[in-house]
Amino acid sequence: MRSPPQLTGLLGGSFNPAHGGHRRISLFAAQALGLDEVWWLVSPGNPLKPRAGMAPLKARLRSARQQARRAPIVPTAIERQLGTRYTIDTLRSLVRRYPKRRFVWLMGADNLAQFHQWKDWRQIARTMPIAVIARPGYDAAAMTSPAMAWLRRYRVPAASFRKRGQWSAPALVLLRFDPDHRSATAIRRANAGWAEALAGPDRNDDKHDTPLRDRLTFRSIRTEEGA
Ligand SMILES: Nc1ncnc2c1ncn2[C@@H]1O[C@H](COP(=O)(O)OP(=O)(O)OP(=O)(O)O)[C@@H](O)[C@H]1O
Numbered sequence: 700m701r702s703p704p705q706l707t708g709l710l711g712g713s714f715n716p717a718h719g720g721h722r723r724i725s726l727f728a729a730q731a732l733g734l735d736e737v738w739w740l741v742s743p744g745n746p747l748k749p750r751a752g753m754a755p756l757k758a759r760l761r762s763a764r765q766q767a768r769r770a771p772i773v774p775t776a777i778e779r780q781l782g783t784r785y786t787i788d789t790l791r792s793l794v795r796r797y798p799k800r801r802f803v804w805l806m807g808a809d810n811l812a813q814f815h816q817w818k819d820w821r822q823i824a825r826t827m828p829i830a831v832i833a834r835p836g837y838d839a840a841a842m843t844s845p846a847m848a849w850l851r852r853y854r855v856p857a858a859s860f861r862k863r864g865q866w867s868a869p870a871l872v873l874l875r876f877d878p879d880h881r882s883a884t885a886i887r888r889a890n891a892g893w894a895e896a897l898a899g900p901d902r903n904d905d906k907h908d909t910p911l912r913d914r915l916t917f918r919s920i921r922t923e924e925g926a
């Protein structure tokens with residue numbers, strides 16, 4: 700009998716730095732959608748964000764590894780390997796590269812609010828389902844956004860996602876958990892030296908380009924909270 704496809708959430712981000720909110724929303728999304736794991740795509744550079752104040756990719760990836768410990772979360776700098784920067788290009792590449800997996804794009808409500816500014820955003824929605832996680836301060840803007848005006852007709856309840864083999868795109872799932880107020884901006888404001896602190900010697904530095912490994916599946920997602 701054929702094994703069921705691995706259900707994989709993709710959380711793209713600057714992770715400048717990664718924080719407990721990333722971990723928490725990933726674990727909650729995994730549980731709500733029945734995902735086997737969540738890959739964090741640590742971006743070489745968000746096309747819409749200024750480079751100023753952006754820590755080196757290596758430091759951001761290191762912070763992601765720290766936050767992902769002992770969880771079914773795989774931090775990766777795969778966009779650097781693929782040479783992609785725009786999400787549509789990354790997702791097309793991943794779908795080709797991992798034909799046995801089913802992917803869902805995860806993002807916070809702040810990103811839905813500006814999703815219509817992303818390159819080929821409707822094509823992103825046609826490439827894989829999207830799950831949006833509520834975020835304090837952004838939900839109203841997200842719900843009234845131009846992208847939401849188009850996406851709302853594809854809205855499906857989270858329970859549908861749990862039925863394997865029924866993933867089709869476009870599909871939009873809105874996820875609401877206890878709001879998580881943490882943000883990388885707040886951390887940067889509170890601790891201007893985080894990047895330097897994380898940029899010390901690391902024996903795993905060359906794992907930067909390690910291909911994603913097929914990991915054990917984690918059926919029972921723990922909902923523990925990170926820092
Ligand atoms: N507290 C949160 N609640 C919901 N979504 C979140 C939260 N923190 C981050 N996200 C989502 O995680 C993804 C990666 O976020 P990112 O690395 O930009 O962190 P951030 O805290 O939003 O950073 P910054 O404050 O620098 O914009 C994005 O889709 C973002 O919307």
Ligand SMILES: O=C(O)c1ccc[n+]([C@@H]2O[C@H](COP(=O)([O-])O)[C@@H](O)[C@H]2O)c1
Binds near residue numbers: 740747810
């Ligand atoms: O493809 C685009 O046009 C695009 C525009 C803005 C942001 N993104 C992606 O959105 C994800 C979230 O970015 P960020 O900086 O808000 O964490 C990250 O994977 C970015 O590469 C992608």
